[in-house]
Amino acid sequence: MKKRKSVALLFNPKKMLLSEESSFPTREAYKSLRTNVMFTLPGSDSKCIGVVSANRGEGKSTIAINLAISFAQANKKVIVVDCDMRLPTIGAKIGINSKPGLSNYLAGNEDVRGQLIQHVDEYSIDVLASGDIPPDPTKLLGSEQMHSLIALLKEYYDYVILDFPPVTVVTDAVILSSVVDGYLVVVRHGLSEFQKLKETFRQMEFSDAKILGVVYNGKGHRSRYGKYYRKNKNNYYYNYEYYQKK
Ligand SMILES: Nc1ncnc2c1ncn2[C@@H]1O[C@H](COP(=O)(O)OP(=O)(O)OP(=O)(O)O)[C@@H](O)[C@H]1O
Ligand SMILES: [Mg+2]
Numbered sequence: 001m002k003k004r005k006s007v008a009l010l011f012n013p014k015k016m017l018l019s020e021e022s023s024f025p026t027r028e029a030y031k032s033l034r035t036n037v038m039f040t041l042p043g044s045d046s047k048c049i050g051v052v053s054a055n056r057g058e059g060k061s062t063i064a065i066n067l068a069i070s071f072a073q074a075n076k077k078v079i080v081v082d083c084d085m086r087l088p089t090i091g092a093k094i095g096i097n098s099k100p101g102l103s104n105y106l107a108g109n110e111d112v113r114g115q116l117i118q119h120v121d122e123y124s125i126d127v128l129a130s131g132d133i134p135p136d137p138t139k140l141l142g143s144e145q146m147h148s149l150i151a152l153l154k155e156y157y158d159y160v161i162l163d164f165p166p167v168t169v170v171t172d173a174v175i176l177s178s179v180v181d182g183y184l185v186v187v188r189h190g191l192s193e194f195q196k197l198k199e200t201f202r203q204m205e206f207s208d209a210k211i212l213g214v215v216y217n218g219k220g221h222r223s224r225y226g227k228y229y230r231k232n233k234n235n236y237y238y239n240y241e242y243y244q245k246k
Contacts, residue, residue, distance in 0.1 A: 101131030
């Protein structure tokens with residue numbers, strides 16, 4: 001008889017987060033993503049990485065958190081900043097409060113070094129949640145304070161990972177292209193559309209955004225180890241420049 005998943009697991013928001021309980025291919029896929037990002041962004045200075053995609057629901061926030069966890073597992077100091085101030089999900093996914101957060105800091109309400117940055121013991125990462133939903137997130141993200149905040153965070157962390165809203169919906173992600181060292185573009189198996197992806201690359205190139213690579217999310221793993229591994233969803237990383245040159 002087919003085994004049913006427990007209800008608790010189905011509704012557990014942390015079930016997609018990287019941990020010792022994650023399947024072997026999932027852990028390997030994130031290790032490989034981490035290594036590829038490290039090689040694509042060499043040098044000892046801190047890095048700011050943006051995670052984007054064309055549309056909603058393609059896995060940006062999940063990948064932003066899991067990449068951060070993967071860096072933490074490699075003893076790197078890392079912070080995830082929820083820059084999706086329209087439909088924030090980082091707080092809920094990781095089980096922390098979404099307020100106060102980035103919007104409050106940018107609006108000048110709170111001190112970022114005080115209560116805004118939340119440490120998540122379970123994953124050894126820091127998180128700056130989205131904060132209260134502001135009337136004009138694009139303006140806040142494009143502000144001088146946001147640029148200074150990223151510079152400030154880079155003094156403390158090895159990796160600053162920014163989770164953005166979709167590129168074809170709002171310009172929030174590319175507005176920071178001058179301070180983001182590289183963007184990862186997430187493509188979701190069975191969901192992403194070619195034309196939207198093309199439009200995403202066009203917009204990013206127009207804004208001089210440095211694209212590190214494409215993360216292909218959600219493709220079942222083909223493996224000689226059998227059905228168990230095939231059922232698990234993994235990420236594959238493709239170097240953007242390499243594929244452009246081909
Ligand atoms: N590889 C995967 N396999 C199965 N489910 C996944 C996978 N990646 C993401 N999901 C699920 O898909 C949903 C959307 O993922 P996520 O919130 O990370 O996407 P997003 O791109 O950040 O969306 P949004 O643009 O709305 O913020 C979530 O429920 C997440 O758990
Ligand atoms: Mg998201």
